Amino acid sequence: MKPVIYGTVGFIAGAIITLIVVYASAPGMMLSEDESPYGFDETIEILTQSVDDHGWTIPKTHNLQRSMAKFGHEVLPVTVIELCHPDHANRILQEDDERIVATLMPCRVAVYEKSDGKVYISRMNSGMLAGMMGGLIAEVMSLAAAQNEEILQPVLK
Numbered sequence: 001m002k003p004v005i006y007g008t009v010g011f012i013a014g015a016i017i018t019l020i021v022v023y024a025s026a027p028g029m030m031l032s033e034d035e036s037p038y039g040f041d042e043t044i045e046i047l048t049q050s051v052d053d054h055g056w057t058i059p060k061t062h063n064l065q066r067s068m069a070k071f072g073h074e075v076l077p078v079t080v081i082e083l084c085h086p087d088h089a090n091r092i093l094q095e096d097d098e099r100i101v102a103t104l105m106p107c108r109v110a111v112y113e114k115s116d117g118k119v120y121i122s123r124m125n126s127g128m129l130a131g132m133m134g135g136l137i138a139e140v141m142s143l144a145a146a147q148n149e150e151i152l153q154p155v156l157k
Contacts, residue, residue, distance in 0.1 A: 030128070034156045036111070036119040040077045043111050043119050043155045047081065050151045056085045059106060078112035083151065088144050091136065098137050104129075107148055111155075121155055123148065 036043040051058055062080040084106035092098045092105070110122045126148070130141030 030125055031122055032125055033120050033122040034152075036121055036155045037157045038119060038155060040111065040113050040119050043121070044079060044081070047109070047111065047121075047152070047155050050154050051081075051083060054147060054151050056083050056147070056151060058082060059084050076113045076115065078110060081109045081111065082106040083109060083148060085144060085147065088140050091140050095136060098135075101133070101137055101141070104141075107144060109148070109152065121152060123152070 038046060048058065058081055060082045062082075064078040064080060065075050068075045089105055092101060104124070104126065107126065108123065111119065112122070113119050125145075126141050127145035130138045130145060133141065
């Protein structure tokens with residue numbers, strides 16, 4: 001009887017510890033942040049050129065510093081850049097069951113300066129998320145994630 005009790009208690013304790021570890025590390029797994037070796041404006045210029053060089057488009061950029069200033073708030077420079085590859089988007093948007101990921105489209109990259117004076121690039125770890133989705137979504141999102149990392153290489157330290 002004791003081995004069953006010890007085994008059950010051990011299993012439950014292991015499950016609880018696993019959940020705590022996953023919960024604590026999830027933000028770090030879902031988002032990636034890298035330092036840029038360039039200044040803010042130069043990082044955006046190089047990134048914009050790399051997007052074009054890789055056959056992607058930038059449907060929109062969001063200058064959050066300017067947006068916040070409209071409401072009387074001063075923040076350090078931060079721009080969110082939307083990245084789109086129409087062929088990848090089309091594959092997802094053609095299928096009713098896959099359209100649920102439209103909320104993640106287009107891919108977004110943030111370029112921002114921190115109080116240390118350095119410039120950083122952050123993005124969602126869509127490759128990891130893709131693996132959890134399966135099927136066509138996993139295929140397209142994995143490809144897009146890999147291409148996004150290639151696009152970002154020129155501005156990563």
